[in-house]
Amino acid sequence: MPPRTLRIDLAARKRLLDMLGGNRVSYCYQCGACVGDCPSARFYEGFNPREIMLTAMMGGLEPLLAQDSIIWKCSNCYNCYERCPQDVRPVEVIIAIKNLVREDGKQPHEVDAVYEMIVKTGRSAPVLASLNRKREQMGLPPLSKIDIEEIRTILQPDEPGDES
Numbered sequence: 346m347p348p349r350t351l352r353i354d355l356a357a358r359k360r361l362l363d364m365l366g367g368n369r370v371s372y373c374y375q376c377g378a379c380v381g382d383c384p385s386a387r388f389y390e391g392f393n394p395r396e397i398m399l400t401a402m403m404g405g406l407e408p409l410l411a412q413d414s415i416i417w418k419c420s421n422c423y424n425c426y427e428r429c430p431q432d433v434r435p436v437e438v439i440i441a442i443k444n445l446v447r448e449d450g451k452q453p454h455e456v457d458a459v460y461e462m463i464v465k466t467g468r469s470a471p472v473l474a475s476l477n478r479k480r481e482q483m484g485l486p487p488l489s490k491i492d493i494e495e496i497r498t499i500l501q502p503d504e505p506g507d508e509s
């Protein structure tokens with residue numbers, strides 16, 4: 346059997362590294378420590394942060410940038426960030442890939458729905474009266490009010506030419 350050839354897609358890798366603003370991903374030595382405590386790897390077949398780091402190093406991002414990318418299964422819990430002995434920060438690589446998918450306009454519609462909800466209310470899900478009733482029963486205070494203007498300032502990109 347001929348040796349397996351691995352191709353490095355330099356253009357795709359550069360695009361990812363530009364989005365990341367650095368190249369920690371090359372420090373990954375594929376130990377798998379990030380997989381052991383990953384809830385998404387446990388519950389979603391095919392999701393594996395170690396494999397995603399390998400793909401990121403090689404630049405073969407196409408399946409991760411596709412409409413049905415498995416990348417959205419990551420819950421951004423940051424367990425892999427804590428676990429990685431090489432300080433690769435896998436979650437940040439995954440977030441950068443999500444941003445690339447968004448840049449290509451291929452994100453799932455649920456992502457847009459969550460974004461719109463945050464811009465509108467400052468929260469990712471509606472706060473129903475029943476939720477506050479449940480909190481009260483549990484001895485918790487009602488959810489505090491959110492400074493929605495502050496959230497919108499953070500989320501809305503500056504207008505072109507705005508130097509402030």
Ligand code: SF4
Binds near residue numbers: 373375398430
């Ligand atoms: S990202 Fe870190 S923890 Fe995960 S395989 Fe690479 S070196 Fe190991």
Ligand code: SF4
Binds near residue numbers: 379382394421425435
């Ligand atoms: S941040 Fe994502 S990849 Fe990292 S442990 Fe959590 S679910 Fe897994």
